[in-house]
Amino acid sequence: LDLVLTIVFSIGAVLAGGGALAVALVPVPAWRPLGLLAVAAGSALALLGLSAWVAAAVALACLLASGLLAAGATERAGQTETGRLTQTQVGALAGALLVIVLLVIAVAGGLTGAFASGGSASLDPTALGRALFDRDALAVVAVGAAILVGLAGGAVVRRRRS
Amino acid sequence: MPSFAACLVVAAVLLGSGSLVAAWPRERGPGLLALPLLTAGAAVVLAGAGRFTSGVGAEAGQELAALACLTGLATTAVAAAWARAGSQP
Numbered sequence: 001l002d003l004v005l006t007i008v009f010s011i012g013a014v015l016a017g018g019g020a021l022a023v024a025l026v027p028v029p030a031w032r033p034l035g036l037l038a039v040a041a042g043s044a045l046a047l048l049g050l051s052a053w054v055a056a057a058v059a060l061a062c063l064l065a066s067g068l069l070a071a072g073a074t075e076r077a078g079q080t081e082t083g084r085l086t087q088t089q090v091g092a093l094a095g096a097l098l099v100i101v102l103l104v105i106a107v108a109g110g111l112t113g114a115f116a117s118g119g120s121a122s123l124d125p126t127a128l129g130r131a132l133f134d135r136d137a138l139a140v141v142a143v144g145a146a147i148l149v150g151l152a153g154g155a156v157v158r159r160r161r162s
Numbered sequence: 163m164p165s166f167a168a169c170l171v172v173a174a175v176l177l178g179s180g181s182l183v184a185a186w187p188r189e190r191g192p193g194l195l196a197l198p199l200l201t202a203g204a205a206v207v208l209a210g211a212g213r214f215t216s217g218v219g220a221e222a223g224q225e226l227a228a229l230a231c232l233t234g235l236a237t238t239a240v241a242a243a244w245a246r247a248g249s250q251p
Contacts, residue, residue, distance in 0.1 A: 009164040013172040016206075020179035020199050024186075036198055039176070043202040046172055047227065049164055051220070052209045055227040059205050062231035063198050066238040070194040073242035139229075146236060157247065 009049025016042025036067030057101070064094065169210025176203030194241055201234025 019038025022031055040063035047056035068090060133140065180199030205227040212223010 006164055009168065013168065016172060016202060017175040020176050020202075023195055023199060024179040024182045032195060036195065039199060039202050043176070043206060046169075046206055047209050050169070050209045050213045052213070052224040052227060055205065055209050055224040055231070058228040059202070059231045062235040063202055066198040066201060066235045067195075069235075069238045069242045070198055073194050073245045143232065150236065150239065154243065157243065 005049045005051065007049075009046050012042045012045025012047075012049055014042070015039075016046060018042075033067065033071045036071060037064070040064045040067055061094070164210075166210050166214035169206055169214070173203045173207035173210070176200070176206065194238065194245060197234055197238045197241060201231055201238075204230040204234070 015038050019035040019040075019042055022035035023039065026032075026035070040060055043063055044056045044060035047059055176199050180196040180203060183199060184193050184196035208230055209223050209227040212226065213220050
């Protein structure tokens with residue numbers, strides 16, 4: 001298992017480093033989303049190599065969304081309606097994937113034994129619920145409040161603009 | 163098993179690239195691209211610190227890495243909205 005983790009970490013490190021250098025140094029704007037995609041995938045793989053399964057999943061989702069936001073804001077000047085539609089489709093696809101992952105966690109709780117052998121994290125829905133609403137309840141409330149404030153602020157700004 | 167030094171090297175590449183993107187005045191927009199890079203670097207170094215250093219548990223490092231990712235996403239969302247509002251005529 002150590003060899004596998006080392007290989008996974010090395011692949012992730014190369015991918016993340018190459019993507020970061022591409023974003024920073026390549027002058028072609030079309031390469032930047034690809035570089036950000038490589039950074040997201042590589043960082044998630046590197047975290048997987050560190051046996052941080054949950055952090056890898058969160059990093060993949062957050063870095064992909066963050067890269068989409070940053071790339072979209074950067075290239076907004078030359079954006080066409082088609083590009084906007086593509087971003088919406090990508091966002092909808094990411095949301096659907098998140099729902100599928102949550103469904104897999106909720107339904108396939110029998111996979112717990114396979115994933116929890118490392119002892120770092122498990123896909124047990126009971127343990128996930130305890131972690132979210134018992135041990136880290138304050139953090140979950142804080143994140144919920146932050147998301148609520150962000151959504152309300154976004155709605156206010158959008159309404160004022162229109 | 164990867165070592166803490168390897169984690170530091172990966173994080174240094176990510177953080178250095180992010181700092182370069184933020185500081186290099188090529189165009190106005192691409193400064194935003196630094197945020198995902200800095201977030202990824204912070205997540206890798208936090209997870210590595212939790213995994214390999216004594217005193218900080220592996221789970222604490224993992225939680226801090228996830229928190230860094232969420233904070234980076236929130237910061238990028240706010241910055242993108244700010245840039246969009248600033249570019250409105």
